[in-house]
Amino acid sequence: MDPCEARTRFQVLRETRGKVEAAELDAVWAGLDTVRPEEILGEWKGGEFDTGHPLNGMLEKAGWYGKTFTSAHDVKPLVCRDAEGELYSNVELSQGEASLWTVEFRGEPTATMVYDGRPVLDHFKRVDDHTLMGIMNGKGIPEDGPYYYFYLHRVAEAEAEGRRSGQDA
Incomplete structure (x- = not known):
């Protein structure tokens, strides 16, 4: 699958209601381009693919919003919403924060988030300039x-600025 086909298939799978087969996601992953840590700095809003994994639905219950990559050594892996709707870095759930490194996964070096307090890695590939696919x-x-x-x-x-000033877009 070439990158164009992978992006198209990614969008279809992202919009799928219900279960998505991991094998389909693996095929999309294989077709996407790798990304470097410095290319993904910024604020990101997240979502998940329902593959039946034990974590499916757990982050939503915790109020997961996304991730913030301020720099390679300043990463907030679990940005969540509190009861008042305010965003915060949930260091209790993530057992600390994280950093970004280039790590080989499935034979390709790509941007990878390494949790400070857990033996967990989030690998990323580029879908387009505004979207990343991740595998934990x-x-x-x-x-x-x-x-x-x-x-x-x-x-x-504009959304980030509004969110910081209390006007979530």
């Missing part, structure tokens, strides 16, 4: 998964 991997997970599949959409500058 970690210690004790077999080479072929099961993985947790998710996506991030870059928060537009």
Whole structure:
């Protein structure tokens, strides 16, 4: 699958209501381009693919909004909403924060978020200039998964500014 086909298939799978097969997501992943840590700095809003993974639905229950990559060594992996709707870095759930590195995954070096307090890695590939596909991997997970599949959409500058001033877009 070439990158154009992978982007098209990604959009179809992202809009799918219900379960998505991990094998389909793996095929999309294989067709996407890698990304470097400095290319993904900024604020990102997240979502997940329902593959039946044990984590499916858990982040939503925690109020997960997305991730913020301020710099390679200043990453907020679990930005959540509190009861009042305010965003905060949930360091309790993530057991700290994180950093960005280039790590080889499935034979390709790509931007990877490394959690400070958990043996967990989030690998990223570029869908387009505003969208990333992620695969969560970690210690004790077999080479072929099961993985947790998710996506991030870059928060537009106007939305980010409004959110910071208390006017969520």
